[in-house]
Every structure is written in C-alpha cells, then in structure tokens.
Amino acid sequence: MRIVDVPGSLDDRTIDQFAASVGAWPPDDRLLVDARATQFASPAGFTALLTLGQAVAEAAGPRPLLHLPTSDNVSSYWAKAGLLEHAADYFELHGKVPRRRRAEDSDVLLPVRPVREQLDVHAIIDGINDKITQMLTEQLHHEASFIGGFSQSLSEVCQNVVEHAGTGGWVAAHTYLFRQRLGRNVAVISVSDAGIGFRRSFEGLHARQLGDRWTDGAAIEAALIHGQSRFRDPGRGQGLMAVKRFVSKWNSKVSVRSGTARVAIGPRNWDDEDPRTDDLAWFPGSQLTIVIPAKAGGS
Secondary structure (H helix, E strand, O other): OEEEEOOOEEOOOOHHHHHHHHOOOOOOOOEEEEOOOOOEEOHHHHHHHHHHHHHHHHOOOOOOEEEOOOOHHHHHHHHHOOHHHHHOOOOEEEOOOOOOOOOOOOOOEEEEEEEOOHHHHHHHHHHHHHHHHHHHHHHOOOOHHHHHHHHHHHHHHHHHHHHHHOOOEEEEEEEEEEOOOOOEEEEEEEEEEOOOHHHHHHHHHHHHHHHHHOOHHHHHHHHHOOOOOOOOOOOOOOHHHHHHHHHHHOOOEEEEEEEOEEEEEOOOOOOOOOOEEOOOOOEEEEEEEEEEEOOOOOO
C-alpha cells in the first residue's frame, strides 16, 4: 500500500505536493490517502481529491482508502461542501464520517458538483445563478455586470470538460477571507477533470509544429494565452481566452495545471506565482482555478 500524504492546507498550489506523493502512474499499489492532519482545503483541493479517486477507478486500480481529517470541524466542513458524498463513490472512507449533509443553502459556498455531459453544464449554470449572485453581491460587493461575466466564465470552463477531457470532472466554489495577501474576501472557483490533459488534447494540430518544445506547459499556453483550439474551425478555442479577459479586467487570477505544468495569470499587486512552472509531479487530467477578490472598499 502506498501512503499519499495530503498537505495541511490543500489548494491549487499544494496540489504539487499531493501529486508528488501519489508517485508513479497508474499506481501499482493500493493508495491510502492520508488527510488526518489536513486543516484546510480549497475548492481546488476538493476537486483534486475527487479527480484522483476518479482517475484510479477509470484506470481499474484498487479502490483507494481516504483517512478523513482528525479535526471534527474540518471533516464536518468537508461534508458541508459535498466532498464526502462524492468521495464515498471512489474511496473507502476511514475515520469519523460526519452525518452532516451538503449545504445547498449556504451563501458562501457552492458544494462540489459533477460535470459529466452537456446537460450537466446547463444544469450547473441554471442552478447556481442565484447562488453566484448572492456570493458576488453580498460577499464581494460586485455589480450585476460583473456577475454575468463570472457566470459566463464558469460556463466556458465546464464546457471545456465536456468537449476536451474525454471523461467527467468536478466543480466547486467558495468565498472566504484571503487574509495574508489581500485582507479581503475572495471567491474561488475550481474545475478539475481526470481526462487526457491539454497536451494530448491539442497535439493533433500543434505537436508537429513545436517538436521537442511541445510540452504540457506549451499546450496550456496555446489555449490560455493564444486562444488556440484542437479544432480547425474559426472561432473555436475562445473559452479560456474569455476567462483570461475576465480575470484581467477584474483584478483576478486564473491558474491552469495539466500533466506536469501550470500556467498562471494574476495581478502582481497580490499574486506572486510564476507565470509558468514546468517539471511538476504528474497529476491526472487538468485543473483550473479562478480567484476573484471582493470589490475594493468592500470586505
């Protein structure tokens, strides 16, 4: 059995440590995912955990174990966020499993939801518009024009899972205080899938042009920075470009991780992540996270 240590704080940056702990893929041994010491998980952390479980199942590997956080408060929040409901489909859960159900009526989080087909995308967007409005107006103090852009960005990201991944994915969103860097509330939305990743999705059109320079990082940049697509049709490939324009306009951040690389676009006044990071530990599929700060002068 291979022990996979979950960091004390699991988010879009510490997924790198999590991935390194997974080791070779597909796993030869049964995985024991140890989250006993974990004190915090962002939407990126929740969706990454489910992506790992999903990827193991799709690789026909032995069902992994998940040791839940020792802290009752943390494990209760995981239940509230909808993680445990879905994790039970992929993991053998160990530890004290809270009876608490996911909180659909919360004004600060959108519980984890699956994205598996076109109908899921429409259901997600149609079902959470009120929640998005509540999160972004009451928690982040943004106007209606901002909310429309946020909803559109979420739709584009989820659509990419359906069109490109070759399998299902997950979406979650939370608002919380970004104390150290901003001193303001932020909304964090993450979408993760266990699919083929950016490099394989794009290589039919772009790999030959770049040769040895065709890497995970180059593939992410092709989509996020240059708006390229795996389709030859004019006008395709604009989904991530729309996300890029949105975050640039609203002092926000987007980061995309796929395979062994991550590309991030964020404002220098509060984000210190490198624009591109290569040679990371490999992780299944693709992970995208958007961070949106509260309006200046708000909380």
